[in-house]
Amino acid sequence: MSNPSKMKVYQEVLNEIRRFIQERELEDGDRIPSERELSDQLNASRASVREALRAIELLGLIETRHGEGTFLRTYKPFHSVELLSTFVLTEAQTKDELKEVQYMLEQLCLQELKRLNVREIEELESLDGASEQIHNELFILLFNQLGNQLLLKIWHLVAGFQQMTEQEQLDASDVQSIIDRIKRQEYDQAIDTHSRLYT
Amino acid sequence: MSNPSKMKVYQEVLNEIRRFIQERELEDGDRIPSERELSDQLNASRASVREALRAIELLGLIETRHGEGTFLRTYKPFHSVELLSTFVLTEAQTKDELKEVQYMLEQLCLQELKRLNVREIEELESLDGASEQIHNELFILLFNQLGNQLLLKIWHLVAGFQQMTEQEQLDASDVQSIIDRIKRQEYDQAIDTHSRLYT
DNA sequence: ATTGCGTTAGTGGTCTGACCATTTATGAAA
DNA sequence: TTTCATAAATGGTCAGACCACTAACGCAAT
Numbered sequence: 001m002s003n004p005s006k007m008k009v010y011q012e013v014l015n016e017i018r019r020f021i022q023e024r025e026l027e028d029g030d031r032i033p034s035e036r037e038l039s040d041q042l043n044a045s046r047a048s049v050r051e052a053l054r055a056i057e058l059l060g061l062i063e064t065r066h067g068e069g070t071f072l073r074t075y076k077p078f079h080s081v082e083l084l085s086t087f088v089l090t091e092a093q094t095k096d097e098l099k100e101v102q103y104m105l106e107q108l109c110l111q112e113l114k115r116l117n118v119r120e121i122e123e124l125e126s127l128d129g130a131s132e133q134i135h136n137e138l139f140i141l142l143f144n145q146l147g148n149q150l151l152l153k154i155w156h157l158v159a160g161f162q163q164m165t166e167q168e169q170l171d172a173s174d175v176q177s178i179i180d181r182i183k184r185q186e187y188d189q190a191i192d193t194h195s196r197l198y199t
Numbered sequence: 200m201s202n203p204s205k206m207k208v209y210q211e212v213l214n215e216i217r218r219f220i221q222e223r224e225l226e227d228g229d230r231i232p233s234e235r236e237l238s239d240q241l242n243a244s245r246a247s248v249r250e251a252l253r254a255i256e257l258l259g260l261i262e263t264r265h266g267e268g269t270f271l272r273t274y275k276p277f278h279s280v281e282l283l284s285t286f287v288l289t290e291a292q293t294k295d296e297l298k299e300v301q302y303m304l305e306q307l308c309l310q311e312l313k314r315l316n317v318r319e320i321e322e323l324e325s326l327d328g329a330s331e332q333i334h335n336e337l338f339i340l341l342f343n344q345l346g347n348q349l350l351l352k353i354w355h356l357v358a359g360f361q362q363m364t365e366q367e368q369l370d371a372s373d374v375q376s377i378i379d380r381i382k383r384q385e386y387d388q389a390i391d392t393h394s395r396l397y398t
Numbered sequence: 399a400t401t402g403c404g405t406t407a408g409t410g411g412t413c414t415g416a417c418c419a420t421t422t423a424t425g426a427a428a
Numbered sequence: 429t430t431t432c433a434t435a436a437a438t439g440g441t442c443a444g445a446c447c448a449c450t451a452a453c454g455c456a457a458t
Contacts, residue, residue, distance in 0.1 A: 054254050059257075067410065083258070097350075148300065233437075
């Protein structure tokens with residue numbers, strides 16, 4: 001690479017790729033030059049080019065197809081959230097913190113219930129009251145209906161981690177009472193009930 | 200690598216590194232085995248190990264020091280936003296989701312302001328009103344004072360994504376007005392102001 | 399001409415081994 | 429004991445090789 005700065009080669013490569021995409025106004029699905037081409041044109045080894053490509057592949061910015069090539073791809077942050085979760089959630093978090101965050105996220109969700117229409121509320125009927133997982137099922141459904149994949153993903157990861165710490169989970173009947181409140185569109189009471197379960 | 204699945208070697212390496220960190224409960228600043236050690240222990244080439252390491256380095260999860268080694272580093276997600284920002288293709292809906300989640304998290308934060316004491320509020324004085332990063336600085340400070348590190352990290356993550364998608368950031372003067380409100384302990388107005396900035 | 403299929407060129411996936419640059423540990427000399 | 433040159437360990441980078449997969453090509457049979 002030409003740039004003699006302290007930046008690593010793979011980062012320079014990243015810069016060049018970025019410029020390439022920008023100049024040609026590439027879009028979703030468009031092809032990026034092959035690793036060997038990039039290697040030649042940028043005067044970098046293929047190994048360095050690959051370091052750059054693997055990094056943004058992991059991020060979900062490109063898609064690689066064996067034998068075909070490398071293609072640009074629209075970015076979905078919630079994919080990266082999963083990637084990072086291990087690192088973020090593992091670090092010396094107290095269980096209380098996890099629980100608190102889960103609680104907050106669920107409160108956020110419940111506070112948005114007003115946005116749902118009758119038809120969406122009716123879908124709550126499909127929940128299996130006998131299931132041990134009723135809590136998870138409820139919020140997966142609700143977050144889904146709110147239509148925010150990122151938020152769902154975050155909650156899901158936090159909840160999953162929470163479950164691993166083997167704290168006592170919410171009682172199924174308590175969750176059921178929240179569901180009942182929601183069905184009757186008594187949202188404030190639902191929020192209240194949920195709030196009480198966490199304190 | 201032993202695993203004969205269709206997963207790429209660098210991804211397997213990534214999993215192993217993750218496990219390594221998790222099992223030993225490594226924290227900020229702790230050292231990760233050298234590239235050659237990992238290469239030996241995981242039966243992967245050093246090139247593949249590097250692909251994995253470079254990827255999470257770009258994510259900001261590790262720090263590499265030439266001649267010394269590789270170290271775990273928490274808390275600085277997306278230190279290289281600049282490297283990625285311009286060529287991240289994001290759909291409009293995704294951007295909206297991102298914005299919404301960030302907004303929600305910040306509202307969550309502001310709603311907890313009552314819990315802070317005078318001394319903590321006074322720390323807002325330390326914020327540099329001229330900084331472009333005033334928005335980030337404000338919430339890093341606030342989330343920190345609320346004492347939930349996990350929530351801070353999640354917000355940080357989302358804010359990083361947001362920055363990557365190159366959406367228009369909040370105006371510094373608007374943020375400043377939020378800060379002023381908080382200083383005068385007009386929390387409800389602060390929440391209101393913040394809310395208006397996002398709509 | 400059309401269809402079918404082996405060949406081949408291009409591409410990503412992975413490994414080996416080499417060399418350089420930087421930092422730290424080592425050990426001999428003062 | 430201190431000082432400082434040397435060695436060892438580590439990350440940074442490269443060249444080249446081989447495999448696996450895909451798509452395009454071209455020849456042969458229809």
